[in-house]
Amino acid sequence: MKAKKLNLKLSNALFSKAKKDHPGGVLGIRRPYNFVEGEYPIYFVDGKGVKVKDVDGNEYIDMLCSYGPIIIGHRENKIDNKVINQIKKKGFCFSLTQPIHNLISSELKKLIPSCEMSVLVKTGSDATTAAIRAARCFTKKNKILRCGYHGWHDWCVEVQGGIPKSTLQDILEFKYNDIGSVEKIVKENKNEIAAIITTPISHPLGKKVEMPKKSFLNDLREITKKHNIVLIFDEIRSGFRVNLGGAQKYFGVTPDLSTFGKAIANGYEIAALVGKTEIMKAYEKEAFISATYFENSLPIIAALETIKFLKKNNVIKDINKKGLYFQKKVEKILSNYHEICEFSGGPWMPYITFKKDTENKYKFKRKQFFTNLIRRGVFAQPFHHSYIAYRHSIKDLNFVADAIEDSIKNL
Ligand SMILES: Cc1ncc(COP(=O)(O)O)c(C=O)c1O
Numbered sequence: 494m495k496a497k498k499l500n501l502k503l504s505n506a507l508f509s510k511a512k513k514d515h516p517g518g519v520l521g522i523r524r525p526y527n528f529v530e531g532e533y534p535i536y537f538v539d540g541k542g543v544k545v546k547d548v549d550g551n552e553y554i555d556m557l558c559s560y561g562p563i564i565i566g567h568r569e570n571k572i573d574n575k576v577i578n579q580i581k582k583k584g585f586c587f588s589l590t591q592p593i594h595n596l597i598s599s600e601l602k603k604l605i606p607s608c609e610m611s612v613l614v615k616t617g618s619d620a621t622t623a624a625i626r627a628a629r630c631f632t633k634k635n636k637i638l639r640c641g642y643h644g645w646h647d648w649c650v651e652v653q654g655g656i657p658k659s660t661l662q663d664i665l666e667f668k669y670n671d672i673g674s675v676e677k678i679v680k681e682n683k684n685e686i687a688a689i690i691t692t693p694i695s696h697p698l699g700k701k702v703e704m705p706k707k708s709f710l711n712d713l714r715e716i717t718k719k720h721n722i723v724l725i726f727d728e729i730r731s732g733f734r735v736n737l738g739g740a741q742k743y744f745g746v747t748p749d750l751s752t753f754g755k756a757i758a759n760g761y762e763i764a765a766l767v768g769k770t771e772i773m774k775a776y777e778k779e780a781f782i783s784a785t786y787f788e789n790s791l792p793i794i795a796a797l798e799t800i801k802f803l804k805k806n807n808v809i810k811d812i813n814k815k816g817l818y819f820q821k822k823v824e825k826i827l828s829n830y831h832e833i834c835e836f837s838g839g840p841w842m843p844y845i846t847f848k849k850d851t852e853n854k855y856k857f858k859r860k861q862f863f864t865n866l867i868r869r870g871v872f873a874q875p876f877h878h879s880y881i882a883y884r885h886s887i888k889d890l891n892f893v894a895d896a897i898e899d900s901i902k903n904l
Contacts, residue, residue, distance in 0.1 A: 495903060496865060496868035496869050496899075496903075497868060498532070498868065499532070499534070499549070499551050499867065499868060500549050500550075500551070501531075501532075501533075501534055501535075501547070501549055501551075502549060503536075503548045503549045504534045504535040504536050504547060504548050504549055505535070507535065507536055507548065508525065508535045508536075518535075519535065521645075522560070522876075522877070523535075527874070527875075527876060528863070528867075528874065528875060529860050529863050529864050529867065529875065532863075532864045532867055532868070533867050534547035534548065534549065534551060536548040539567075539568075540555065540567030540568065541566070541567055541568050542566040542567060542568075542884040543555045543558075543563075543566055543567070543882050543884045543885050543889055544567075545567065545872060551870075552870060553867070553870050553871060553872035554870060554871055554872065554885075554889050554892060554893055555567070555872050555882075556843075556871060556872055556873040556879035556880070556893060557872055557873060557874050557877065557879060557880065558879070558880040558882050559760060560755070560877065561729075561730050561734075561755035561756060561880055562754075562755045562756060562758070562759060562760045562761075563756075563759060563760055563880070563882050564733060564734060564755075564756035564759055564799070564803070564808065564812075564880075564882060564883065565759050565799065565802060565803075565808065565882060565883045565884060566759075566882055566883060566884030567760070567884075569759055569802070571798060571802060572758075572759055572761075572795050572798045572799055572802065575794050575795070575798045576761070576791050576794055576795055576798075579790060579791060579794050580791070583790075585789050585790040585791045585794075586786070586789050587788075590788045591788070591790045591793075593790050593793050593794065593797070594613070594788060594790075594793060596793075596797060597611075597613065597793050597796055597797055598610075598611050598613075600797065600800055601753075601765060601767055602767075604737050604738050604800070605732075605738050605739055605741070605742070605751065605753070605767055606738055606739075606741055606742055606747045607726070607741055607747050607748050607749065607750065607751045607767060607768055607769070608751075608767035608768065609767075609768065609769055609770040609773070610767070610768065610769075610770050610773035610774075611765050611766065611767040611768075611773075612765065612766045612767075612773065612776060612782060613763060613764075613765050613787055613788070613793065614763075614764050614765065614766065614782075614784070614787055615762050615763065615764060615784070615786060615787060615792075616644070616754065616762065616764055617643075617644050617727075617729035617752065617754040617755065617764050618643070618644025618645050618646050619644075619764055619784075620729070620752035620753070620754055620764040620765060620766045621643040621644050621646070621649065621690065621725075621727055621729070621752050622644070622646045622648065623752075623766040623776075623782055624688070624690065624725045624727075624750045624751075624752055624766050624768075625637055625648060625687075625688060625690065625725075626775070626780050626782075627723075627750060627766070627768070627772050627773060627775045627776065627780060628687045628688035628723035628725065628749075628750065628772065629687045629688070630775035630779050630780040631687075631723065631771070631772045631775050632687040632688070632721065632722070632723060634684070634685055634686060634687035635663045635685065635687060636663045636664075636665060636682055636685045636686045636687060637663060637664050637665070637686070637687060637688050637689075637690065638665050638666070638667055638675065638678055638679070638686055638688070638689045638690070638722075639664060639665070639666055639667075639689075639690045639691070640666060640667050640668070640669050640690070640691045640692070640695070641669065641690075641691055641692040641695060641696070641697070641727065642692075642696075642697070642698070643690060643692075643727050643729075644729075647660045648660060648661070648664055649664070665678055665682065665686075667689075669691065669695040669697075669703060669709075670695065670703060670705065670706045670709050672708075672709060672712045672713070672716075675689070675712075675713065675716060676716065679716060679720055679722070683720075684720075684721075686720065686722050687722065687723060688722060688723040688724070688725050688750075689713060689716075689717055689722055689723075689724055689725065690725040690726075690727055691713065691725075691726065691727065692726070692727045692728075692729075692730065692731065693705060693710060693726050693727075693728065693731055693735075693739075693740035693741065693744060693746075694730070694731050694735070694740055694841075694842070696730060696838075696842060696878055698876050698877065699846070699875075699876040699877075700846060701835060701837035701838075701844060701846045702837040702838035702839070702842050702844050702878050703837070704839060705744060710744050710746040711746055713746075714746050714747075714748070717749070723749045723750060723772060724748040724749050724750075725748055725749065725750045725751065725752070726739070726740065726741055726748040726750075726751040726752075727751070727752050728740055728741065728751050728752060728753050729752055729753065729754045729755055729764070730755060730842070731743075731841070732751075732752075732753035732754070732755070732756060732757060733753065733755075733756040733757050733799075733800070733803065733809075734755075734756045734809070734812070734841055734880070735809075735841055736809060737800075737803060737804070737809055739751060739753065748768075749768055749769050749772055750766065750767070750768035750769070750772060750773075751766075751767055751768060752764065752765070752766055752767075753765045753767065756799075757796050757799065757800070758792050758795040758796040758799050759795060759799045759802075760795075761791060761792035761795035761796065761799075762792050763792035763793065763795070763796050806883065808883045811883060812840070812841065812881050812882070812883060813840050813841070814840075815840075815881055815885060815887065815890060816839065816840025816841055816843065816881040817840045818887065818890065819840070819843060819881065819890045819893070819894065820836065820838075820839065820840055820843060822890070822891075822894045823836050823843065823845070823894055823897055824836050826894065826897055826898045826901065827845065827897075827901070830901055832848070833847060833848060833855070833858060833904075834846060834847045834848060834858070834862075834901070835848065837878075838878045838879075840881065841880070841881065842878040842879065842880060843878060843879050843880075843881065844877075844878030844879060845862070845897070846859075847859040847862070858904055859875055860875070861903070861904050862875075862900050862901060862904060863875040863900075865896075865899065865900030865903050865904075866896055866897070866900050869896040869899060869900065870892075870896070871892075871893050871896045871897075
């Protein structure tokens with residue numbers, strides 16, 4: 494059945510106004526052209542669990558989970574109440590650090606294999622940039638070998654307006670799961686590479702999610718050890734989702750440094766660089782890291798409470814189980830359509846991508862498919878994988894799977 498176009502009057506009116514006051518109206522990936530223009534809402538007003546509501550009153554099942562931080566659900570009472578309590582009873586922004594800082598450091602140390610020391614920051618971009626600086630400081634080398642999205646800072650952002658060429662001359666790229674490409678670059682830049690940074694699972698924009706080949710992460714570990722290169726896993730998406738100890742624990746490969754963010758605090762703004770003492774010690778004196786808000790205690794409280802919740806409710810196991818159920822269901826639906834689209838992302842990052850064809854019809858199909866989905870009340874991103882959250886019930890996931898089936902039939 495064809496679904497009706499949504500009423501998005503208020504979203505569109507707000508966006509028209511915003512474009513006069515903000516460059517682009519809204520920032521980056523939240524811009525309408527990154528969804529299906531004219532079909533998706535532009536403003537959400539509230540969310541509870543995995544239901545989100547737009548400014549026009551349309552309700553959706555949230556499959557994007559705020560690009561990853563929502564691991565449990567929106568407005569999770571236990572976490573929010575702890576934060577509110579801190580605001581009301583103690584305060585959170587002081588000229589000195591609050592003792593709670595020590596608690597999160599020991600928690601990270603207990604959970605993450607590569608964590609001997611940690612530094613708390615605010616965003617994933619802060620954490621990956623801090624990792625690069627520590628690696629350069631420790632090795633006294635400059636070149637960085639990277640693969641994947643690591644944030645919006647100068648050394649790694651894809652859109653390069655405003656960035657001096659000199660900043661990028663020491664940044665080299667390799668292909669995920671292609672150890673040969675790594676070996677070649679390492680050989681060509683002997684004794685010059687400070688760090689290799691990669692996401693343990695590959696999730697490029699608009700392309701299918703790729704799991705590491707059997708020995709890929711291990712091979713990276715071997716090469717970096719051999720050539721005195723710091724190995725960094727960017728776990729901003731995989732951390733506190735694939736496993737409480739990150740994808741490094743799940744795949745059994747321990748990097749020298751790693752970065753965490755997103756799911757660590759169910760939506761509160763915190764990220765962390767963790768790693769080996771000898772490298773992290775760069776920040777004792779030689780390298781600098783500090784910011785006005787890094788030590789604010791609200792996101793630390795939220796992170797501790799989130800971790801407590803994840804442990805108590807076996808959230809990782811639960812998500813894995815529900816994710817597998819969803820994966821099987823969707824794969825079965827898509828088995829009749831394998832010439833045009835495919836499922837990837839496993840139980841954690843489910844994604845349906847459309848296969849390229851010579852006439853570029855896949856773009857039209859992708860647009861139609863995601864239009865059908867949003868009209869049926871499923872909020873998913875055409876160019877980004879989804880996530881499963883703890884508050885997604887089997888009923889929610891069945892609803893989404895039915896919407897997928899309807900939408901694909903309607904192409
Ligand atoms: C793997 C990865 N690294 C780094 C970042 C940057 O994180 P943030 O957007 O919090 O700066 C992201 C953000 O999506 C990410 O997915």
